[in-house]
Amino acid sequence: MNWLAFASIISAAIAVSFGAIGPALGEGRAVAAAMDAIARQPESANVISRTLFVGLAMIETMAIYCLVIALLLLFANPLLK
Amino acid sequence: MTSPLASVALFHLGPVPITTGVVATWVIMAVLVIGSILISRHLSLVPSKTQAFFELIVDTVDGQIRDTMRLEPAPYRAFVGTLFIFIFVANWSSLIPGVEPPTAHIETDAALALLVFIAVVWFGIRASGIRGYLSTFASPNPIMIPLNFIESLTRTFSLLVRLFGNVMSGVFVIGIVLSLAGLLVPIPLMALDLLTGAVQAYIFAILAMVFIAGAIGETKPIPNSTSQRMPP
Numbered sequence: 001m002n003w004l005a006f007a008s009i010i011s012a013a014i015a016v017s018f019g020a021i022g023p024a025l026g027e028g029r030a031v032a033a034a035m036d037a038i039a040r041q042p043e044s045a046n047v048i049s050r051t052l053f054v055g056l057a058m059i060e061t062m063a064i065y066c067l068v069i070a071l072l073l074l075f076a077n078p079l080l081k
Numbered sequence: 082m083t084s085p086l087a088s089v090a091l092f093h094l095g096p097v098p099i100t101t102g103v104v105a106t107w108v109i110m111a112v113l114v115i116g117s118i119l120i121s122r123h124l125s126l127v128p129s130k131t132q133a134f135f136e137l138i139v140d141t142v143d144g145q146i147r148d149t150m151r152l153e154p155a156p157y158r159a160f161v162g163t164l165f166i167f168i169f170v171a172n173w174s175s176l177i178p179g180v181e182p183p184t185a186h187i188e189t190d191a192a193l194a195l196l197v198f199i200a201v202v203w204f205g206i207r208a209s210g211i212r213g214y215l216s217t218f219a220s221p222n223p224i225m226i227p228l229n230f231i232e233s234l235t236r237t238f239s240l241l242v243r244l245f246g247n248v249m250s251g252v253f254v255i256g257i258v259l260s261l262a263g264l265l266v267p268i269p270l271m272a273l274d275l276l277t278g279a280v281q282a283y284i285f286a287i288l289a290m291v292f293i294a295g296a297i298g299e300t301k302p303i304p305n306s307t308s309q310r311m312p313p
Contacts, residue, residue: 054287057247057280061239064246071253075084 004079012070019066026059085253088186102186109170109183113163138166149287150294157293160200165286168193172248172278175271182278185249187241194241197289201233205296217298240288247281 034052038045090098120135128136142162146154171184183189205214218229251274258267 053280054284057277057284061243061246064250065242067250068242068246071085071249076086 004077008073008077008080012073015066015070015073019069020063023059023063026062027056030055030059085185085249086187088188100186101181102183102189105174105180105183106171106189109167109174113167113170145287146290149290152294152297157204157290161286161290164193164196164289165282168244168282168285169279172282173275175252175274175278181252182248184244185252187245187249190241190245190248193244193285194237197240197292198233198237200289201292201296204293205298208297213298214296217296220298236288236292240285244281244285247277251277 030052034048037048041048088100088102091101091104092099120131124132139158139162142165143154143158146152146157146161150157168184171182171189173182174180175182184193202214205217208214209217218226218233220229251270255267255270255274258270
């Protein structure tokens with residue numbers, strides 16, 4: 001195992017771990033705000049939860065981007081060819 | 082472990098390698114096209130149960146287009162509806178054993194994102210002419226032209242990576258868990274994968290609508306009396 005492979009594995013782990021922090025905080029805030037809104041207006045819970053799901057999927061995409069970068073580093077690294 | 086980014090050639094058609102994703106895409110296309118032809122061949126004013134079900138789907142798509150774009154849905158129904166139904170069926174095709182969803186391969190998603198990119202330009206030019214479409218790039222002020230131009234490319238790319246990453250990561254995680262734990266453990270993950278597939282198809286269609294509506298520019302709001310609005 002050479003240094004490039006070592007560095008790729010470490011950076012893939014760093015990409016996923018730090019890339020998970022931001023979306024986790026963002027999803028927590030989004031869910032908290034939606035809970036707050038539903039508690040204030042229970043009659044609009046349908047619209048709020050539908051919008052919440054779409055928003056959560058958008059936020060989660062940020063973590064998915066980091067996962068794609070990590071998988072690129074591990075499986076399709078041009079430096080390791 | 083095989084790379085989730087590579088696609089395996091199933092057979093060769095002359096010099097062209099045919100991958101499993103291409104075969105799955107064509108099978109889904111054939112099922113959708115033949116199914117639509119069969120359903121819409123005998124339309125009647127008093128709908129049968131099947132016709133009522135599919136009218137419900139078309140009506141829901143219309144309602145979403147009306148809510149999102151604030152336009153009459155007729156010119157956009159075919160494109161947006163086909164996009165949603167194809168991605169939905171493709172994401173859920175992992176329910177059939179042995180089938181990997183074609184959207185888990187980056188080339189299918191690239192084709193879909195490219196379709197959205199072309200559709201944005203086409204609908205924009207059709208709505209307000211080439212000058213009118215190009216002037217939407219300078220919409221707040223001309224300083225924003227390079228930024229708007231870059232944005233129209235990067236948002237297509239993010240559309241591609243979003244769909245690919247979500248579907249591919251679902252398939253990948255299920256593969257890992259299946260190789261670690263065996264029979265019943267991956268089932269909750271598969272259910273989560275189905276939910277993600279449905280939500281991603283919805284988001285892809287919604288974002289395509291938002292991009293097209295942005296290219297059309299300022300719009301005439303539809304009169305409320307003629308349009309029947311969907312309940313939220």
